Amino acid sequence: MTTPRIEIDNLTKYYGETLVLDGVSLNVGLHEVVCLIGASGSGKSTLLRCINRLVDFDHGAIRLDGVSIEDESFGATGLQKRVGIVFQSYNLFPHMTVLDNVTLAPRKVHRLPRAETEARARELLAMFGMGDHALSYPEQLSGGQQQRVAIVRSLATNPDVLLLDEITAALDPELIGEILRIIRRLKDDGMTMVIVTHEMGFARDVADTVCFLEGGRILERGDPKAMFKTPQNERTAQFLQRIIEAGRL
């Protein structure tokens, strides 16, 4: 038996007095894609942010390839190098060109020479159809293009895991497809991913496992096709019913 890439063990997290994650346990295998679904406020983003230590948790453990992410061997930046995250609102640095956005971390955090990081960045940008925009500024790009740059930026350090937090939620409908195709390709290339999404059709298509969260707990998990067809938990059924009524499945 191989160790899972990510092991989340009884994770508990409070914001002040509010319990946001209530004993979440989840394993993500090598090359596995896990989709987190659930209503707004159920703790999906917080769970993602715990995995790369954007926020600290109170109890439980998270391990990457069997090593606790709080282990000193990660140093100050080792975890961030191996776990990338992409946000709903892109969060590109508006005062930097696309190229500088992508090379910032390799240059300043990982101390690689500029020429090397730029060559790699241009390669990645070209792979994601952004080769002509290396010297553009984010505000000159469409939402879909900005999100592609954000994905490239998170890939610039060759991470082993990618966390995606509703990365199509801010996009116009006609731009969503192109981003979803990119994620599909990342999966085919073997990237391990944890994806928060409201695109149920996409989740069904790309996820190996779907987890339904409510009130900071995983109420149901399983194969997406089976779960969407015959949800076992009543709350899951209600949530999926609302999604269907909104025309998103």
Add this chain to the structure above:
Amino acid sequence: MTDMPSAAPGGVPPDGAAVRTPAPPRRRNEWRAAVLPTAISIASVVIVFGLLGWWITSAPQWPRVQLQFFNLDAMIAAFPRVLSGFWISLRIWLTALFCMAIWALVLAVLRSLRAPLFTPFRLLVTIYIDIFRGIPALLLVLLFGFGIPALNLPGLPNSGLFWGTVAMILSYSAYVAEIYRSGIEAVHEGQWAAAKSLGLSEWQTMIYAILPQALRNVLPALMNIVVALQKDVALLSVIGVRDAVREAQIYTAQTFNYSSLVVAAALFMLATIPMARLADYVTRKDRERRLQRAG
């Protein structure tokens, strides 16, 4: 006539009219449109200012006012000294501006860093700002400019010019630090998250991600401070620094004529008006940039 005309796709509109073509732009009389408003502006300016001028100069007290304040001979006589004083004012302004801008930036950054390690610095900066914003600049100038040289501290400069400038820097940096800080806080939280998730330390995040955006945010406000400081350096005249105001006062004391002060006022205006226009320009550009981003 209750039916709204609606064009059927590819066919004849239901009311039987010809296929609709967009109306051409309305022709305006362009010559009149361009010249008339300008002419009206000029005419009204001439009339209003002419009336004002006539009203002031025809007042019975005007000759006395002119003699006291706008005496050409006195102005010419005082000009060289006031000008050399003004040169000192400008140098104080530039020095204070440079030191204040950097010192305030240090204060603002120290106050904005969140790591627990920086807690004592945050506290110190907060106290500093409370103190120096609470004391009138004039009082600081008096305290520093007269007080410290009187102590005769060994190894420290003894000139009022030096300590007066220090007082201005301390006073203004408290305001400017708060301006910087508001700019830092206006940067979206997502920028911190993005930088942190890329592995940047808090310090690197500040330098590479946050500060460049923050400085751009506050540039208009800073420009106005620059103008205010340009005038406020005149406060140093009270501790005997021979700046434009001081030189003008000396002349006034000798001749009992105030025209030299008017000369100093004119010099200050000459210097601040371009700065104020520049500030307006920067503010306008900034607003356009924001609108563009929002749109």
